[in-house]
Amino acid sequence: MDLSIYDTMKALEEEARRCTSCVLSESRSQVVFSSGRLDAELIVVGEAPGASEDRDGTPFVGRSGVLLRRLILEVLGLDSGQYYVTNVVKCRPEGNRKPLAVEIGTCSHFLERQLEILKGGVILAVGEVAARTLTQQKISVGSMRGSVYTHGDKKVIVTYHPAYALRGGRAIEDSMRVDLGFVGGLLSER
């Protein structure tokens, strides 16, 4: 791997770890920056860390994350080490509330810069916050599903948040499998 990518990302991560630009910095245990490979073809973007992620320092390690990672393994055959994972907002909103627009606006330059550094070509936007941030559409996840959006030089596929699948059951999980199938199609084109 190109070492300059590693160094540039490390510097960005350190900047995020020092960030106090919004109120979430006051209640976080730690900044949850990313996990996985910098040279991965697939980049997964979620909303914001929850309690488990705030404790662990890794995105998508709680119940939602276990489901998401299981579906990615099942449909794409990729384990956690084989793709890159991050969130739009890097610090946990207390009580697991949705991040506010001002918090998304303040934090999303970190995501933008991560995406500029990463070479992967396919983004899976997980849930409404990631989907709207990356596509700039103000429509529901349901309406965005099945379309290929672009963000810079990358293609974006939208899917439901796994927390919704945990509440909504099998049908939502099956829809996520379909979306991951689209991701698989894009990955195999590259």
Ligand code: URA
């Ligand atoms: N939900 C998210 O959107 N991201 C995480 O990292 C954990 C839960």
